[in-house]
Amino acid sequence: MVLLPVVALGIFYLYVHYDTYHHLRSSRLILLALTLFILYGWIFLEVVSRKQKNFFQVITQASFYVFIFAVLTLTGYFILFREVSTHDWWHKMMVRIDRRDHVNFQLFKMFKIYRVMSMQIVGNFLMLFPLGIFLPLLYKRVSNFFGVFLVSLLASATIELLQLASSFRSTDVDDVFLNTLGACTGFVIFKFISFVIKSSSDTPVLLANS
Numbered sequence: 001m002v003l004l005p006v007v008a009l010g011i012f013y014l015y016v017h018y019d020t021y022h023h024l025r026s027s028r029l030i031l032l033a034l035t036l037f038i039l040y041g042w043i044f045l046e047v048v049s050r051k052q053k054n055f056f057q058v059i060t061q062a063s064f065y066v067f068i069f070a071v072l073t074l075t076g077y078f079i080l081f082r083e084v085s086t087h088d089w090w091h092k093m094m095v096r097i098d099r100r101d102h103v104n105f106q107l108f109k110m111f112k113i114y115r116v117m118s119m120q121i122v123g124n125f126l127m128l129f130p131l132g133i134f135l136p137l138l139y140k141r142v143s144n145f146f147g148v149f150l151v152s153l154l155a156s157a158t159i160e161l162l163q164l165a166s167s168f169r170s171t172d173v174d175d176v177f178l179n180t181l182g183a184c185t186g187f188v189i190f191k192f193i194s195f196v197i198k199s200s201s202d203t204p205v206l207l208a209n210s
Contacts, residue, residue, distance in 0.1 A: 001058050002047045006065040010036065013073065032078065039072075064134045071127060075159045076169050093165050102170035110174035124178035125185075128152050132186025145187060152183030 043065050052058045072078065096103055104110070114120045131152055136143040142151050156179035163169035 002052060002062045002065070003043065005062050006043060006069050007040070009066060009069050010040065013069075013078070017078075035078065039069075043068075060134070060137055064138060067130050067134065071159075074127070075163065076166055077159075077162065079166070096164070103164065104170075104172040104174065107173050107177060110172060110178075121178060124175050125182040128156060128179040128183040129186040131155070132183040132188075133190045135183075136187060136190060145184065148187040149180065149184055153180045156180055 046065075047061065050057075050061065052061065095101070110121060132148050135148050135151060139147075142148060153176065156176045159179075160171045160173075160176055164171040
């Protein structure tokens with residue numbers, strides 16, 4: 001039950017993008033297959049190592065893996081690995097950096113271009129928002145603010161660095177800022193709701209003992 005949704009998504013993705021990949025050379029297909037193998041291998045090991053004690057844990061884990069697949073798809077992760085296997089991709093990437101072609105290393109520059117409630121800003125803020133909720137639910141070692149901050153920062157920075165190698169994806173330090181801010185906000189909201197629920201559940205006990 002945990003694996004079914006993300007496996008179905010993977011099959012659907014390959015079916016929809018069949019025309020994009022079926023004519024590629026075998027080396028590129030092997031690279032794509034290796035990427036999917038690593039992703040689903042990690043998911044399988046995660047599911048096996050965890051014990052799903054109730055339906056809530058099943059839904060939480062299944063949703064988490066679907067979320068990861070969605071983020072990878074939206075950020076062009078699979079297309080990226082197809083592109084980095086093309087000829088002279090490293091040189092093209094360095095030219096992009098020199099010309100600042102869809103590359104921004106100036107913090108808060110996005111806020112001078114877009115409105116605060118624009119899709120560009122809100123979308124980047126919300127992209128890793130669920131991560132701030134999933135991490136404390138699934139991983140005790142990163143169930144604190146610093147852990148969520150560090151994981152979301154590294155995840156967002158990795159995505160942006162990988163997009164740097166893509167000819168049609170932009171790389172923006174503000175994306176890292178907004179992604180990380182969104183994840184941390186999700187964590188704070190999750191902790192606040194958890195505190196309210198715990199306090200309300202403890203109240204009858206305290207009244208009974210008084």
